Amino acid sequence: xxxxxxxxxxxxxxxxxxxxxxxxxxxxxxxxxxxxxxxxxxxxxxxxxxxxxxxxxxxxxxxxxxxxxxxxxxxxxxxxxxxxxxxxxxxxxxxxxxxxxxxxxxxxxxxxxxxxxxxxxxxxxxxxxxxxxxxxxxxxxxxxxxxxxxxxxxxxxxxxxxxxxxxxxxxxxxxxxxxxxxxxxxxxxxxxxxxxxxxxxxxxxxxxxxxxxxxxxxxxxxxxxxxxxxxxxxxxxxxxxxxxxxxxxxxx
Numbered sequence: 432x433x434x435x436x437x438x439x440x441x442x443x444x445x446x447x448x449x450x451x452x453x454x455x456x457x458x459x460x461x462x463x464x465x466x467x468x469x470x471x472x473x474x475x476x477x478x479x480x481x482x483x484x485x486x487x488x489x490x491x492x493x494x495x496x497x498x499x500x501x502x503x504x505x506x507x508x509x510x511x512x513x514x515x516x517x518x519x520x521x522x523x524x525x526x527x528x529x530x531x532x533x534x535x536x537x538x539x540x541x542x543x544x545x546x547x548x549x550x551x552x553x554x555x556x557x558x559x560x561x562x563x564x565x566x567x568x569x570x571x572x573x574x575x576x577x578x579x580x581x582x583x584x585x586x587x588x589x590x591x592x593x594x595x596x597x598x599x600x601x602x603x604x605x606x607x608x609x610x611x612x613x614x615x616x617x618x619x620x621x622x623x624x625x626x627x628x629x630x631x632x633x634x635x636x637x638x639x640x641x642x643x644x645x646x647x648x649x650x651x652x653x654x655x656x657x658x659x660x661x662x663x664x665x666x667x668x669x670x671x672x673x674x675x676x677x678x679x680x681x682x683x
Contacts, residue, residue: 446470448470449474453476454479456479461481461483465486465492466489467491469493469494474492478502480504481505482504482506483505487510493517496520496521498516498523499523501524501547504528505528506529508529512536514537514539517539520544522546524548527551530553530554532555533548533557534561537562538560538561543568544570546570547572548573549576551576552577557580557583559584562583562585562589563588570592573597574620577601580603581605584607587608587611589613590615592615594616596619597624598624601624603625604626612633614637619642621648622648624647627651628652629653630650630654630657634656634657635656635659640662640663642664643667646669647670649672654675
């Protein structure tokens with residue numbers, strides 16, 4: 432039987448396993464000593480006014496399963512040590528001021544189901560090596576940052592992905608054909624980038640997709656690839672260069 436009081440959870444042996452201090456009035460920096468709590472499974476500090484950088488040895492919390500630091504005023508680069516948190520299932524860093532590239536050590540987060548880093552100041556390229564081992568992801572939110580270069584083809588290996596958003600960035604080039612392998616995907620958002628080329632024919636494999644938005648890019652050609660997707664409920668392809676509506680009919 433767990434021993435509890437508000438905001439904390441202890442195991443039967445008296446070891447601290449959860450800190451839930453979300454939606455309070457916390458301010459200041461996250462104390463580096465928090466990384467000494469090496470039995471923590473859950474750390475939720477979201478919805479506060481925390482500032483400063485993440486502790487450089489945050490990876491010492493390698494038993495963590497849930498880490499939510501969203502909706503604060505945190506900044507700086509993500510420490511490389513985060514890659515040591517191989518038990519993480521949920522990681523939410525959204526709505527802060529983190530910057531720089533996503534560290535290649537994200538490849539060590541092989542248990543992740545949800546990766547949410549939207550609404551920050553991340554920039555640069557996302558290399559395939561960052562995502563190569565994250566094939567169990569269910570949710571990937573990259574929107575409202577300043578990522579550039581091509582959308583990582585490795586996302587196509589995330590065969591359990593249901594929600595994917597990389598909108599409102601500076602991604603360019605063609606849409607990876609590998610995304611057409613995401614047959615469990617339900618929502619796909621890539622609007623407000625600088626994507627070019629055509630919709631890949633492989634998108635006919637997105638058999639479960641319901642919502643698609645590629646508006647405000649530089650895409651061209653036909654939308655016929657979406658015609659056979661009976662699950663599709665919403666398609667926004669405004670402000671592109673599409674010039675062919677032939678065969679764009681559905682049975683919906």
